[in-house]
Amino acid sequence: MTVTTAPRVATDVIVSIDGVSVTFRSKRTSTNALGEVNLAVRQGEFVSIVGPSGCGKSTLLKVVAGLVRPTTGAVRLRGETVAGPRRDIGYVFQRAALLDWRTAEGNILLQGEMRGMDPGQARRRCAELIEMTGLSGFEGAMPHELSGGMQQRVSLCRALLHEPDVLLMDEPFGALDALTRERMNVELHRVCRETGVTVLLVTHSVAEAVYLGHRVLAMGPRPGTVIEELPVDLPAERDYAASLAAPAFQKTSQRVRELLGSPLGGD
Numbered sequence: 001m002t003v004t005t006a007p008r009v010a011t012d013v014i015v016s017i018d019g020v021s022v023t024f025r026s027k028r029t030s031t032n033a034l035g036e037v038n039l040a041v042r043q044g045e046f047v048s049i050v051g052p053s054g055c056g057k058s059t060l061l062k063v064v065a066g067l068v069r070p071t072t073g074a075v076r077l078r079g080e081t082v083a084g085p086r087r088d089i090g091y092v093f094q095r096a097a098l099l100d101w102r103t104a105e106g107n108i109l110l111q112g113e114m115r116g117m118d119p120g121q122a123r124r125r126c127a128e129l130i131e132m133t134g135l136s137g138f139e140g141a142m143p144h145e146l147s148g149g150m151q152q153r154v155s156l157c158r159a160l161l162h163e164p165d166v167l168l169m170d171e172p173f174g175a176l177d178a179l180t181r182e183r184m185n186v187e188l189h190r191v192c193r194e195t196g197v198t199v200l201l202v203t204h205s206v207a208e209a210v211y212l213g214h215r216v217l218a219m220g221p222r223p224g225t226v227i228e229e230l231p232v233d234l235p236a237e238r239d240y241a242a243s244l245a246a247p248a249f250q251k252t253s254q255r256v257r258e259l260l261g262s263p264l265g266g267d
């Protein structure tokens with residue numbers, strides 16, 4: 001079953017994914033990586049995407065970013081069809097992928113250099129983001145001097161430097177220890193509230209998906225489609241401990257686990 005997520009207010013929609021599917025073809029093989037996906041994401045919305053390994057989650061983000069061309073359908077950003085890599089998107093991957101020979105600040109500013117941003121504006125924005133993500137004092141540190149969590153903060157700052165409308169995050173905290181991951185969830189929640197950025201987050205963590213998401217999309221096995229959309233009935237501003245203890249959090253998490261076939265699910 002394909003679930004179409006209709007926008008509540010059509011003019012609010014920033015990302016429209018209409019009938020998108022992806023088949024990778026080479027000379028000898030053909031892989032149906034992503035089944036048909038329809039989705040409308042509203043400005044400022046945080047959408048979490050979960051699903052079994054290999055169901056096409058990363059492929060979906062890559063289509064939104066213009067890095068993979070859809071086999072059917074189209075993605076539109078503010079009504080404009082995505083036909084190639086975009087300037088108005090930020091991308092955070094599982095690995096921070098920082099340049100070893102550049103400082104934290106130098107890595108963040110790289111984004112501005114690549115996009116031809118005004119250097120003064122890039123520096124001001126960089127300073128704001130460093131402050132917002134708690135990296136103050138580490139501007140001059142080299143990547144090897146930073147913890148995994150700090151490296152991902154640098155990567156988040158780099159993705160936000162050019163003030164993209166949409167932030168795509170592909171399992172950004174998957175390599176972090178559990179406590180650091182929780183801290184990063186809290187920070188990301190705050191940064192999203194402060195910047196108003198629209199986020200699509202792919203994650204294997206049910207708690208992360210529910211704590212951060214305004215809604216959670218559960219995908220089925222490859223070729224993945226959205227099998228269920230779960231609204232997250234938590235306040236816009238979320239205290240971590242209170243959110244995890246809330247009945248709405250537990251109910252949604254339980255359903256997500258059931259859909260993913262977890263032994264902790266209710267079936």
Ligand SMILES: Nc1ncnc2c1ncn2[C@@H]1O[C@H](COP(=O)(O)OP(=O)(O)OP(=O)(O)O)[C@@H](O)[C@H]1O
Nearest residue numbers: 024031032033052053054055056057058059060222
């Ligand atoms: N460039 C490519 N060429 C061929 N097949 C690909 C390519 N990229 C991905 N695939 C295949 O498409 C399918 C979906 O991959 P994708 O990385 O999108 O899944 P995923 O849900 O993000 O997985 P995971 O949760 O394990 O990261 C997989 O079978 C993968 O092997």
